[in-house]
Amino acid sequence: MEISWLEQVNADVPLDDEWLSSGEQLILAGMKVPKRRADWRLGRWTAKRAVTAHLELSSHPKQLSAIEIRPAATGAPEVFLDHQSADISISLSHRDGTAVCAIVPSHGVVGCDLELVEPRSDAFISDYFTTEEQTLIAQSSQEQRDHLATILWSGKESALKALRTGLRVDTRTVSASISDGLDYAIQDEDRADASVIGVSRGWYPLHVRYEERQAFEGWWQCIGKLARTAVSVPAGGPPIRLSGCPRL
Ligand SMILES: CC(C)(COP(=O)(O)OP(=O)(O)OC[C@H]1O[C@@H](n2cnc3c(N)ncnc32)[C@H](O)[C@@H]1OP(=O)(O)O)[C@@H](O)C(=O)NCCC(=O)NCCS
Known part of the structure; x- marks a missing residue:
């Protein structure tokens, strides 16, 4: 099974939040610790860019805001496109201003x-x-x-x-x-x-x-x-x- 991999750094993340969905903007508004906010934004940005690249979609902010990376009850990230569960499985990590998103088809698992x-x-x-x-x-x-x-x-x-x-x-x-x-x-x-x-x-x-x-x-x-x-x-x-x- 092919693992697709995308890395991004803090400098890649736009200053505005228009690429986040309205639900994600609410979650971000509830995050008070600056490091957690920055890590979470970087992770969401990296995941959305990885999903658009993997599925060959536009990376226009409007398209990115239609993608939601929702935490399952376990905390594991799940991808939704226009509120529908996407046919892919992802994993995320962020460390020291760098984030990675790995993607496999939904019949597989990845970490x-x-x-x-x-x-x-x-x-x-x-x-x-x-x-x-x-x-x-x-x-x-x-x-x-x-x-x-x-x-x-x-x-x-x-x-x-x-x-x-x-x-x-x-x-x-x-x-x-x-x-x-x-x-x-x-x-x-x-x-x-x-x-x-x-x-x-x-x-x-x-x-x-x-x-x-x-x-x-x-x-x-x-x-x-x-x-x-x-x-x-x-x-x-x-x-x-x-x-x-x-x-x-
Ligand atoms: C998953 C976990 C090991 C990652 O910790 P970490 O190395 O500090 O952080 P990383 O940046 O590498 O990974 C964080 C990402 O892992 C993902 N993740 C969180 N819980 C997960 C789980 N149960 N399964 C798979 N992925 C998970 C999330 O996408 C998270 O990023 P996000 O919160 O911004 O969406 C840790 O967060 C964990 O164990 N979480 C679940 C249990 C928990 O909350 N315990 C409290 C601490 S003991």
């Missing part, structure tokens, strides 16, 4: 996540990672450790989004692993601008197991300090970058 590569304490790793993940991290070199722990954590979050539970369940019910690419990712650390080299490049396989119940196959990528992961069921090739529609 995606962005994380900053940063040090994670021993206590964090022993509290939230499975024994297998802790072993992988313990076997990594000092140079690899922050990247590996971040990629595994992001892979777990992607799977928890695909399961639609999020962090309501114990993070040790999902166990992530990767097989290669880590040294290449570390070499790529200085290339901060993914759009210059294209985010479809440099994806490596990711595996996440949910207890004995389900296996997720997916992909990870690190460019600069940002780690990206996506998982889908059924499994598919590396995420395909959507090129945004021209603004009309």
Whole structure:
């Protein structure tokens, strides 16, 4: 199954809100914390641009306002077009002024996540990672450790989004692993601008197991300090970058 992928940054989001539906404008009006407002606007903008690019629709503000990204009871985002449920499944993540939306056809499920590569304490790793993940991290070199722990954590979050539970369940019910690419990712650390080299490049396989119940196959990528992961069921090739529609 093909995963479509679009990233946007804060600077891409219009200052006005005419691209939001009237219902979404009401939700935004109820949000008081500036960071949450900014993250939510960036996520909605990214999702709407991804939906228009994926479905080859205009990205005129009027068209964007006819698309609603509604939270299900779980918090998982669902897409409505002109108040009708759309035939696609999406996942959203926002981190440090960048957001991503991953899209698959509605018969599939998808989860995606962005994380900053940063040090994670021993206590964090022993509290939230499975024994297998802790072993992988313990076997990594000092140079690899922050990247590996971040990629595994992001892979777990992607799977928890695909399961639609999020962090309501114990993070040790999902166990992530990767097989290669880590040294290449570390070499790529200085290339901060993914759009210059294209985010479809440099994806490596990711595996996440949910207890004995389900296996997720997916992909990870690190460019600069940002780690990206996506998982889908059924499994598919590396995420395909959507090129945004021209603004009309
Ligand atoms: C899903 C979750 C793991 C993501 O947390 P995060 O890494 O901080 O944030 P990200 O930016 O990567 O992802 C946020 C997006 O995940 C999506 N999301 C939220 N809950 C979700 C769920 N149960 N399943 C799938 N996706 C979910 C939303 O689209 C959200 O963005 P939005 O609120 O702007 O629409 C976390 O929000 C969560 O567990 N939520 C559900 C349970 C909950 O609310 N618990 C309280 C905190 S423990």
